[in-house]
Amino acid sequence: MTSESLAEKRTRPGRPLLFISLSALLLLLGIVGSLKWGQAPVSWHGLLGALVGPGDGKTDLYVRLLRLPRALTACMAGAQLALAGLLTQLATRNPLASPHLFGVNAGASFFVVIGLVAIPDFSAPLAVGLAFAGAAAGAILVWSLAGGGRFSPVQLALAGITVHFLLSALTEGMMVLNQQSTDSMIFWLVGSVSQASWQDVRLLSPFLGSSLIFLFALLPSLRLLAVEDEIASGLGQRVAAVRTAAFVLVLLLAGSAVALCGPIGFLCLIVPHISRALVGGKLGALVPMTALLGGALLVCADLASRFIAFPFESPVGIVTSALGAPLFLHLARRRGGTVR
Structure with a gap:
């Protein structure tokens, strides 16, 4: 019996709906707080x-033009990153997997830094395009090195770690050698939504909407990935095709979010574990719980980041990393040293 089915048995009837409702309430309160509090009263x-x-x-223009698109961008990016983390863990059957493992963050950062150094008239839309292209290139490189659709979790981890550290080293080297051109990249590299606008909301909306439709259509096939490949193949499942579809979704979700907000740490890794601990492993409840909780946590983290060095802004990635590390350690210890 898989850990997913055991989690479903332990989940009380009505509990998933309760926690999904509480997550939606937390998200709503976070958005209201994000609109209310900040540098300007x-x-x-x-x-x-x-x-x-x-x-x-x-005040109307300040709330509508600055704070509302920022809150909505944080909400959508948080949901996308959390879902990308959940899909990565499902597709690889690795509880420690995240889009970092596919070179998404490192590839996006590397391409944007190249653009800053090589292109004189560097603009925000160009940065988004380069970041998304870099995320795709990093993911394709990891996918190829791991053996395409048929690979073991160990192969994927080794390929992902190799590509991540290689691209990160190249990015840091270019920033050191071109400090004047890359100073403005610091906030983006740590993760920030402070410069979000309605253009960002319009860019993220189709990615999130189409990915959710694709994800819910893929749920029956994803459930069989919890078992061994041989068993899933015996049940008529095309494992390689399902994994490929899952990784395309990871690229769409994480690539677009990273392109606009930067590589925000720990959100992809910790939110799926918290959601699974609250509602169990049934995907019908786990997917909406993960999306809502990811959006709520990033909105609340962005609100908290405004007061770390008030009245100056701090990158939201600092808050998510500071919260994510102890939460992950607590969860691992609570489950007896294992993370399921």
């Missing part, structure tokens, strides 16, 4: 007027 009356009023005042 906003009253509750002014916030309500900015959301439902005609939008003529300075």
Whole structure:
């Protein structure tokens, strides 16, 4: 019996719905807090007027043009990164896997730094395009080195670690040799949504929407990946094709989020484990729980990052890494030294 089926047996009826509802509430409260608090004070009356009023005042423009797209971008990027982490763990049957393992973050960072150094008129849309291309290139390189659709978890881990450290070393070397051109990249490399705009919301929306449709259509096949490949093949499952589809989804979800917000640490790894501990391993509940919790955590982390060095902004990646490491250690210790 797989760990997923055991988790389903341990889950009480109604518990997944309760935690999914609480995650949705946390996400809503985080968005409200993100709109209310920051460098500029906003009253509750002014916030309500900015959301439902005609939008003529300075507060209205501040909330609508700066804070609302920032909160929505954090929500969508958090959901995408968390789902990408869950898919990576399902497809590889490796509880410690994340999109980092596929060279997505390292590839995006490397291509953007190359653009900053080599292209004089470097713009934000170009940065997004290069980041997404780099994420795809890193993932394809890892996929090829690991053997394509048929690989072992060990092969994938070795290929991913090799590509990640190689591209990270090249990125750091280029930044050291071209410090004047790459100073503006510091926030992006740590992970930040402070510069988010409505353009970012429009860019992320189709990626998230199409990926969710694709993911829910793929759920029946993903359930069989929890068993051994031989058993899944015996049941008529095309394991290589399902894994390839899962990795395409990882690229779409994580690549677009990293392109806009940078490589935000630990979110992909820790959120699926927290979600599984709360609602069990049934994918019908695990997928929405992971998406909601990922969005809520990134929105709340972005809100907390505004007060670390107030009135100056701090990268949200600092908060997610600071929270993710002890949470992951606590979860591993609570489960007796194993993470399922």
